[in-house]
Amino acid sequence: MAEVDHLAAERATARFDVEEMKVAWAGSRHAVHVADRMARLVASDPVFRKDNRTMLSRKELFKDTLRKAAHAWKRIVELRLTEEEADLLRQYVDQPGYVDLHWGMFVPAIKGQGTEEQQHKWLPLAYKFQIIGCYAQTELGHGSNVQGLETTATFDPKTDEFVIHSPTLTSSKWWPGGLGKASTHAVVYARLITEGKDYGIHGFIVQLRSLEDHSPLPGVTLGDIGGKFGSGAYNSMDNGVLRFDHVRIPRDQMLMRLSQVTREGKYVHSNVPKQLLYGTMVYVRQSIVADASKALSRAVCIAVRYSAVRKQFGSQDGGPETQVLNYKTQQSRLFPLLASAYAFRFVGDWLNWLYTDVTQKLEAKDFSTLQEAHACTAGLKAVTTSVTADAIEECRKLCGGHGYLNSSGLPELFAVYVPACTYEGDNVVLLLQVARILMKTVSQLASGKQPVGTMAYMGKVQYLMQCKSAVSSAEDWLNPDAIQEAFEARALRMAVNCAQNISQAASQEEGFYERSPDLLEAAVAHIQLIIVTKFIEKVHQEIPGHGVKEQLQALCNVYALYILHKHLGDFLATGCITPRQGALANEQLGKLYAQVRPNAVALVDAFNYTDHYLGSVLGRYDGDVYPALYEEAWKDPLNETVVPEGYHEYLRPLIKQQQLKLSRL
Numbered sequence: 001m002a003e004v005d006h007l008a009a010e011r012a013t014a015r016f017d018v019e020e021m022k023v024a025w026a027g028s029r030h031a032v033h034v035a036d037r038m039a040r041l042v043a044s045d046p047v048f049r050k051d052n053r054t055m056l057s058r059k060e061l062f063k064d065t066l067r068k069a070a071h072a073w074k075r076i077v078e079l080r081l082t083e084e085e086a087d088l089l090r091q092y093v094d095q096p097g098y099v100d101l102h103w104g105m106f107v108p109a110i111k112g113q114g115t116e117e118q119q120h121k122w123l124p125l126a127y128k129f130q131i132i133g134c135y136a137q138t139e140l141g142h143g144s145n146v147q148g149l150e151t152t153a154t155f156d157p158k159t160d161e162f163v164i165h166s167p168t169l170t171s172s173k174w175w176p177g178g179l180g181k182a183s184t185h186a187v188v189y190a191r192l193i194t195e196g197k198d199y200g201i202h203g204f205i206v207q208l209r210s211l212e213d214h215s216p217l218p219g220v221t222l223g224d225i226g227g228k229f230g231s232g233a234y235n236s237m238d239n240g241v242l243r244f245d246h247v248r249i250p251r252d253q254m255l256m257r258l259s260q261v262t263r264e265g266k267y268v269h270s271n272v273p274k275q276l277l278y279g280t281m282v283y284v285r286q287s288i289v290a291d292a293s294k295a296l297s298r299a300v301c302i303a304v305r306y307s308a309v310r311k312q313f314g315s316q317d318g319g320p321e322t323q324v325l326n327y328k329t330q331q332s333r334l335f336p337l338l339a340s341a342y343a344f345r346f347v348g349d350w351l352n353w354l355y356t357d358v359t360q361k362l363e364a365k366d367f368s369t370l371q372e373a374h375a376c377t378a379g380l381k382a383v384t385t386s387v388t389a390d391a392i393e394e395c396r397k398l399c400g401g402h403g404y405l406n407s408s409g410l411p412e413l414f415a416v417y418v419p420a421c422t423y424e425g426d427n428v429v430l431l432l433q434v435a436r437i438l439m440k441t442v443s444q445l446a447s448g449k450q451p452v453g454t455m456a457y458m459g460k461v462q463y464l465m466q467c468k469s470a471v472s473s474a475e476d477w478l479n480p481d482a483i484q485e486a487f488e489a490r491a492l493r494m495a496v497n498c499a500q501n502i503s504q505a506a507s508q509e510e511g512f513y514e515r516s517p518d519l520l521e522a523a524v525a526h527i528q529l530i531i532v533t534k535f536i537e538k539v540h541q542e543i544p545g546h547g548v549k550e551q552l553q554a555l556c557n558v559y560a561l562y563i564l565h566k567h568l569g570d571f572l573a574t575g576c577i578t579p580r581q582g583a584l585a586n587e588q589l590g591k592l593y594a595q596v597r598p599n600a601v602a603l604v605d606a607f608n609y610t611d612h613y614l615g616s617v618l619g620r621y622d623g624d625v626y627p628a629l630y631e632e633a634w635k636d637p638l639n640e641t642v643v644p645e646g647y648h649e650y651l652r653p654l655i656k657q658q659q660l661k662l663s664r665l
């Protein structure tokens with residue numbers, strides 16, 4: 001706790017129990033406790049220092065990442081941390097590195113696609129870090145189009161081996177995190193060829209480096225693909241390039257849970273959907289949604305606290321200036337982002353539940369919910385990451401000039417976060433997947449097939465296509481049914497419009513191609529409906545703590561009405577609401593902002609972030625921003641000397657030359 005609390009007055013105006021809001025945010029009292037313990041463990045350990053990160057060279061930064069990962073592992077073993085605790089520790093270390101891909105993709109790929117025997121062999125090695133793995137799918141020539149990958153795995157029955165080969169430059173693996181310098185093994189995705197036939201993409205465990213001296217194995221060419229956007233940020237990760245020259249691996253290193261190649265070279269496909277091959281991506285997409293709320297809440301926490309400290313204008317007569325948080329424009333830019341952080345948090349929890357449920361069904365050979373899992377993970381990943389990336393940049397602007405300093409934490413947060421819009425599926429490509437499923441669902445409505453899960457609302461097509469909103473006052477928009485109906489009608493009408501337009505094209509495929517910009521918007525409308533619905537459902541639950549439910553109710557309304565206001569064109573064009581009702585929604589939004597204002601600082605305190613994790617002089621808990629900014633400036637390497645290096649070579653001669661010229665005049 002800070003000695004001087006410059007934000008004490010703000011905290012005193014909160015109308016709810018912050019400790020209970022921490023529980024609502026974290027999910028349980030246990031979750032608050034564990035997160036708190038792990039955050040403090042990291043913050044108090046000098047090895048995990050990160051305030052100098054943006055000033056390190058790439059090599060120094062990479063070595064620092066290796067050091068932190070090794071130290072984290074040492075602490076995990078020494079303290080016998082559980083998996084939950086270890087993962088939190090990894091998150092609070094807050095530096096992308098090979099461990100993310102090892103635990104986040106290599107291990108899940110083996111778990112999801114390996115046979116029991118393969119899991120038995122490889123997982124214990126991975127769990128103890130006797131091998132380090134990455135996920136090598138993307139190539140120089142193809143990322144989004146997984147079926148277009150070119151690396152080959154040709155079965156040789158003579159030796160009972162696969163020959164892994166990169167036949168072209170564009171088949172070079174390109175991007176996998178941890179591949180460049182750290183990994184000893186990879187799950188490599190390649191075209192399986194046996195008996196002269198190409199059976200498409202399959203996963204293979206391939207050793208890349210010696211376990212003795214880390215040198216690449218014969219036939220393997222490896223390296224880092226080079227510096228990336230921003231200072232610090234994702235440059236701690238060794239995204240890599242990999243080429244194979246006829247590298248041989250035993251047949252049993254093909255991941256054989258979904259399909260097998262026999263000793264004789266026969267290809268056998270188990271009776272399961274081939275999309276299960278994409279299971280690791282589905283798993284990571286759901287974890288990316290949970291991460292979005294973390295990144296967004298960090299940015300919002302910085303911007304809210306700083307906006308409460310920062311004063312500008314408003315005192316002609318020598319009185320106090322206005323806190324920028326009191327400007328209505330600041331509120332209308334910032335509070336929807338605060339509400340979005342909460343919305344993403346709750347939809348992330350729900351998605352995690354859905355993922356677990358689908359996984360259990362898959363274990364029991366029930367594949368009926370696979371499409372729902374794909375649509376929800378793909379769509380929510382796309383919408384939450386796009387919004388979060390834009391929101392971090394908006395928070396930087398909300399912090400004025402100081403937001404542009406590295407010490408604000410926002411430039412690095414943006415740089416590290418923004419590739420989330422691309423990795424694990426480009427957001428446009430993923431939204432088009434959602435749109436495809438929406439079109440399929442619309443086309444099945446005529447045959448009477450009842451849509452299920454998050455598409456169930458489409459079953460009310462007769463009603464939703466013609467309903468008119470009953471809202472007649474600003475307060476009417478506080479009724480969750482009014483919001484739900486407007487969002488459902490908008491999403492359905494946009495989808496049906498697209499389907500009607502597509503049906504007029506020469507072919508379904510051509511229509512889909514021509515209408516893809518509209519389809520993208522229809523997919524976004526559907527996903528926003530899911531987020532709003534899950535927030536409303538959350539608020540309907542029993543939520544303990546003085547004022548907590550009321551605050552969440554207000555944030556839920558802010559989120560929904562902000563989306564309605566921002567996409568008013570959709571709501572009006574589809575005739576779900578009238579221009580007057582749109583204006584009433586905006587009026588209500590203004591009232592809600594006034595309701596949020598006294599609670600704003602406490603609402604970001606409920607995220608329970610340490611100053612170490614926030615990594616921002618502007619977002620400090622104590623609000624003592626100016627001395628911290630001043631002090632931080634002097635730490636810059638440029639300030640190590642009063643006269644800069646280069647003065648004698650470049651500045652002095654220039655000045656002297658000009659002086660000479662002037663003296664001649």
Ligand SMILES: CCCCCCCCCCCCCCCCCCCCC/C=C/C(=O)SCCNC(=O)CCNC(=O)[C@H](O)C(C)(C)COP(=O)(O)OP(=O)(O)OC[C@H]1O[C@@H](n2cnc3c(N)ncnc32)[C@H](O)[C@@H]1OP(=O)(O)O
Nearest residue numbers: 072086087090100103104144145146275278374423424425
């Ligand atoms: C310090 C130590 C700590 C210790 C801690 C211990 C504990 C740790 C625990 C956990 C740690 C977790 C950490 C997580 C961190 C993760 C960090 C991640 C960092 C990010 C790294 C990035 C990685 C990557 O980017 S990997 C590469 C990703 N690539 C992509 O996403 C490619 C995108 N493309 C595709 O997905 C496909 O090509 C697609 C879907 C676009 C098209 O595929 P297609 O085969 O051509 O299919 P299509 O014809 O369109 O559709 C056919 C059919 O299939 C359906 N479909 C498609 N996809 C799926 C799917 N995934 N699931 C189900 N169904 C699918 C589609 O709907 C069609 O259906 P029908 O119409 O019915 O036929």
Ligand SMILES: Cc1cc2nc3c(=O)[nH]c(=O)nc-3n(C[C@H](O)[C@H](O)[C@H](O)COP(=O)(O)OP(=O)(O)OC[C@H]3O[C@@H](n4cnc5c(N)ncnc54)[C@H](O)[C@@H]3O)c2cc1C
Nearest residue numbers: 135137138142143144175176177419422423424425426428
């Ligand atoms: C930081 C980072 C880490 C990564 N880590 C890994 C990793 O660990 N392992 C791994 O295998 N990969 C990794 N990747 C690769 C990543 O998964 C791909 O870059 C991603 O899937 C996008 O594919 P792409 O690069 O082929 O983009 P492209 O598909 O080439 O996209 C280019 C443009 O084309 C558009 N486009 C493409 N297809 C369509 C379409 N059908 N319709 C309309 N528009 C379309 C896209 O919207 C985009 O605007 C990583 C990438 C990054 C940036």
